[in-house]
Amino acid sequence: MIRKSGWLIFLTLLAAILALVYLFLGTAIRLGMVYTLEKAVGAEVNISNVSVSLAPLTLNVSELQITDNAKPTHNSISFSNARAALEVWPALLGYYVINDLSVDGLAYGTERNSPGKVFRGPNADPADKVDFQQLLRLDLPDADELLAxxxxxxxxxxxxxxxxxxxxxxxxxxxxxxxxxxxxxxxxxxxxxxxxxxxxxxxxxxxxxxxxxxxxxxxxxxxxxxxxxxxxxxxxxxxxxxxxxxAVRDASSSDWKKLQDLANIGESGLAPISQILLGDFWGERIGQLEAVYRLAAPYIPEKSAEAAQTDQPEITLANRILPLPSQPYPDFWIKNARVNWLIGGGEALIELQDITAQHQIINAATRFNAEVTGLPQLSLLKLDGDFAVLEQMVTNVNWQLQGIQVDSMDIGRDDILLKLASATLNTSGKLNLVDNNVDQQARVVLQQAQFSASDNNYVQQLATLLNQQAEIPLNLNASGLISAPEVSIRSPLDKLLADAVLGEAKAKIAALQTELRSKLxxxxxxxxxxxxxxxxxxxxxxxxxxxxxxxxxxxxxxxxxxxxxxxxxxxxxxxxxxxxxxx
Amino acid sequence: MLTLLARILKVLNSEASPWQIGWGIGLGLLAGLLPFGLLTLLILLLVCLLTVNLATFLLVWGLCSGLMFIFGDALESLTWQYAQHPALLQLLAKSETLQLFHLHHTLVLGAFVLGILLLLPVAWLGTILVKQYRGRVMSKLQQWKVVQMLKASKLVQLYENLN
Incomplete structure (x- = not known):
């Protein structure tokens, strides 16, 4: 029953297997990474090469590109090279502990050579956005329509x-x-x-x-x-x-409030002008954070109740680690990471410590800071914060940006297009993200802003008034789900702008209010x-x-x-x- | 394809005992279900030390590894669902040495349990089928023209010479 030459055969086979592993491990990891990332982001992922060196155990990934599923001609994220040095013993136990990770040439939104395949469509839902066109045209609905x-x-x-x-x-x-x-x-x-x-x-x-x-x-x-x-x-x-x-009297009060919301009229008349101008734009920027959340979601320990609530298809990894009561290491843990990010034609250096999704095991939060200076269109960027996945995923970010040169930005469409030709922008703020709920406060100051307008009479008046301002301060708050945040944008200039631009509209709004009230x-x-x-x-x-x-x-x-x-x-x-x- | 068929026939018609082939199938199945790791190496060592039919083992290992590309996700989900028992998790967390086998990984645990459950029945069934084949089918099959042509083909002769 015992084969005499067994050990010899085993050693020969083992040597053959190790040789195969050494030769093809890079390819196997590359295929595994592509498969897992494509499952997570829902779009084509390309990796040009993955190689492994044994002493020290290091993984090199070259030219990774993740297609933007909202714009397949571009990448959402790409980098030219990444290098990760793994600790051997945790790796043998099945945990991925990386001592040093460096990513070079990280870029956001670069153009692809050929459009990437998209497996899941963009999640943005434009249905709930503020209808800028309707409001500026002042096609206010009549009272009967609103009542209906x-x-x-x-x-x-x-x-x-x-x-x-x-x-x-x-x-x-x-x-x-x-x-x-x-x-x-x-x-x-x-x-x-x-x-x-x-x-x-x-x-x-x-x-x-x-x-x-x-x-x-x-x-x-x-x-x-x-x-x-x-x-x-x-x-x-x-x-x-x-x-x-x-109950009838209470319903009447609540109906009045609802009608005011529908007609977009409140205590102080029409909704603030800055909300109309920038609400969509800021909501979309905040919404982009969801892509980051979706990317991180498979690595966050499961909470069954929450998973049951979501409509999104569940993304799972090919081989998960069971939640052991006393894990010696987190499932993955990057102790130090350095990212060289290509941003706006320049470079930013981001340093991160203790990246993991199981912060209770290492008893520390993930910390990050970034500083960008000397860019042609940005004099200073400082970003710092931390995040931890405990009962919930909690992220805190503080930022400060100074001297951003805004080249051009289109607000609105067609005949209500308002074009920001140039401006200098300063902003500071903080953002708190608990799971996929965002709470953000920011202050933005536009200096020397130059606007040009389309043929629309109201937009032209608005552009003239904005051009006369030395400074346009804006307070931007956003809260709610990342995918559809409630964005509130207020400016001390709101009243001035609304009075000037929407003067004649106010009478129309007042008449609508009276008619609505009497009908109700x-x-x-x-x-x-x-x-x-x-x-x-x-x-x-x-x-x-x-x-x-x-x-x-x-x-x-x-x-x-x-x-x-x-x-x-x-x-x-x-x-x-x-x-x-x-x- | 011809080579594969010839290889199967060669094993079935060889002097290897039905039990050696049966255990080759069973252990090949176990190794094939498992993602490659320390457990696979242990099974390989076992196969080398015992007189299990190596060719059968390697063949079934390859086939079952392919099957796991299709059924791996389902097995992983099933294991995640049923392996959250506190006593099991406590046992798996007991020592770091035990974790060398990666049984705290869902796919490894699921494949290991399934492989162990199937090992004896598959080995036994394999043995029975080989016995049945040798007793009833082999002599008739040898007379088939297709088989004779196959055995006479240059490719198969070359393969047999190399072995």
Whole structure:
């Protein structure tokens, strides 16, 4: 059973395998990297060469290009050379610990020799963006159109109120039949009166009359209980109607807010002009961060609840490491990285420490800083921050950019095109990213800005006014999902620009506001109309029932007291006679 | 293709015992399912030291490695789903030496478990089939003209001479 030459065969095979591995490992890694990256980014990935040297264990990757799936003629990221020195023991255990990583010639958005294949389309959804064209043309929708689009709650709540009132009408009809019979009450009243007015001759008479009175009292109590039931039903009906009425009034307030949003009019008139001008642009820039998040997502430890919520196809690696309770190393850990980034015709140096997705294992956050100076179109760029994947992926970035020469930028399209010919831009800000939720504050100052405009009258006025400003300060805030952030852009110049450019539009907006308000009010009146009267009727019915109950109560108490007093008086007289009093 | 067919026939018709061929199939399957690593080398050592039929082992190893390109993703997902048991994770994390086998990698663990489960049944089934072939089919097959032509072809003769 034992092969004598077994060891020899094994060593020969092993040597052959090692030779094959040494010869083809680079190719195998290259194919593996291309497969994994293509799965992650959804577009063609090219790597020209991957080589491995054994002492020290080093991986060299040459000319990597990742196609931009939104623009296949260009790369999203590319680099000319990357070198990673791996630690041997962790690598034998299946963990990728890289002591030093250097990336040279990293570039963003370079043109490809031939368009790359795209496997998944761009994620940007332009449907929710601010409609700049509509707003500047001042084609404000009319009040009827807005009311139709708004899916008003007032109408729905009004219908509910009508239905409730109809039900209550039936209840009210039934209640009238349940109310105590007036003639019967009068008869009881007369009988009690006759009984209490009559003289009590002896003890037997007292007993008989007391029994008769008790019988009448019982009848009265039955009527009283009926009355209480009626009162309770009335009270419930009134409460329900009041609630329904409040719901209609509340719906009306909320509808008014919704209509204002739809018409893009708020407390201070039309939405701020800077929001209209730059909202789309800044939203798209923030949205680009999503590409980075998607690239990092497969390496972030899974959270099943979150994974279930997303609509995106799940991206997994070909061979994942199980979440062991005490891992000696993170799945991957780059201790030091140096990236030489080709940016705007110049170069930037980025240094990173402790890159991993399992920060709790190394008990440190990933830190990064970048500094770019001396570029022809940028006098200073400073960037620093950190990120850590703990319960959530938390990223903090601070930046400062000075003296950015803006060559040209188009804002808007076609006849509402506003062209920024030149400007100097300074900006500083901070960004906080928790998973794929962004919260960002930035201050941007445009200096010596020169705008030119298309034929549109409003845009020309706007360009003239902007050109007169020495400085255009802007506060840009963004929050929400990276893919569709809520962007808010405000400038101290907003009011000035809006007054000047949109002067005549303001009257139009004010008229629309008045028309909308009156139409909504009429809707409210229509819905409330008859139902308020019903509430009054219920109140009246309730008052009447209250008065009747008071009457019964008085009858019961007063007559009982009289009979008792009379009986007491007679007993007193009898005792007095027997004791011989009065002589 | 002809070479592959001739090689299979040569093994089946050789003096190797059915058990040697059966274990060659079983261990080849196990090695083929596993991504290349220390476990593969251990299996290879086992195959070399025991008188398992080497040609069968190498053939099945190659075939099963190809199959893993198709079924690897499904096996990986399945292992990720079912391997999150705390006791198993605790066991895998116990020592660094154990981690040398990469059993904490989903695909390795899944392939190892599947391979071990299939090892005995496949080895046994392989043995039975070889026995059946030799007992019932081999003599008839030898008389087929296609087989005789195949055996007479220069390519096969060259292959046999080299072996």
């Amino acid at each position: 689009r708004a899916n008003l709650q007032t109408v729905a709540r009004g219908e509910e109120l009508k239905q409730l009132a109809q039900n209550q009408q039936q209840v009210l009809r039934d209640i009238q039949a349940q109310l105590p019979d007036k003639e019967k009450l009068e008869q009881i009243q007369a009988e009690i009166k006759a009984l209490t007015d009559s003289k009590i001759d002896n003890a037997a008479d007292l007993t008989a009359k007391a029994a008769q009175l008790k019988k009448l009292q019982d009848s009265l109590r039955i009527e009283q209980q009926k009355l209480k039931d009626v009162q309770q039903t009335l009270s419930q009906s009134r409460q329900q109607l009041q609630q329904a009425l409040s 009010d009429s809707q409210l009146q229509q819905q409330l109309g008859g139902q308020s009267e019903w509430l009054n009727l219920l109140n009246q019915q309730d008052d009447a029932a209250g008065a009747l109950e008071e009457n019964i109560e008085q009858m019961l108490n007063a007559k009982l007291a009289d009979v008792k007093d009379q009986a007491k008086d007679k007993l007193k007289d009898k005792l007095f006679d027997k004791l011989g009093g009065g002589n």
